[in-house]
Amino acid sequence: DGDVLTVPDYPGNRYFNTFGNFLENPRAGLLFINFENGDLLHLTGEASVSWSDAGRSFDVSVRNVIRRRSVLTLD
Numbered sequence: 897d898g899d900v901l902t903v904p905d906y907p908g909n910r911y912f913n914t915f916g917n918f919l920e921n922p923r924a925g926l927l928f929i930n931f932e933n934g935d936l937l938h939l940t941g942e943a944s945v946s947w948s949d950a951g952r953s954f955d956v957s958v959r960n961v962i963r964r965r966s967v968l969t970l971d
Contacts, residue, residue, distance in 0.1 A: 899941075899957060899958045899959075900955050900956065900957050900958070901926070901939065901955070901956045901958060902946070902953050902954075902955050902956075903953055903954050903955075903956070904950070904951060904952075904953040905951060905952045905953055905954070906951075914954070915945050915952070915954060918943045918944065918945055918954055919945065922942050922943045922944060923940070923941075923942065923943065924940065924941055924942070924943035924954075924956045925938065925939070925940045926938070926939045926940075926956065927939075929968065931968075931970060933965075933966060934965075934966045934967055934968035934969065934970055935963065935964065935965050935966060935967070935968075936962075936963070936964040936967055936968065937961070937962070937963050937964075938960075938961070938962040938963075938964070939956065939958050939960070939961055940958070940959055940960045941956045941957045941958040941959040941960070942956070942957045942959065943955065943956050943957075944957075
């Protein structure tokens with residue numbers, strides 16, 4: 897939604913420590929890897945924990961985005 901990325905918590909994800917860490921320090925960094933072409937996408941921002949009828953999730957308000965093209969050699 898806009899600049900907010902929501903990551904749901906499913907049983908077995910073991911995000912328990914991550915959620916506790918966000919309550920203490922709401923900074924987050926995410927790395928997405930494209931294994932087909934070796935691109936990396938780095939996202940950083942502020943995280944918050946959300947509760948709804950659907951369950952628990954964490955939201956990251958994205959502040960910085962870095963895309964690095966073809967940096968992984970996947971031979």
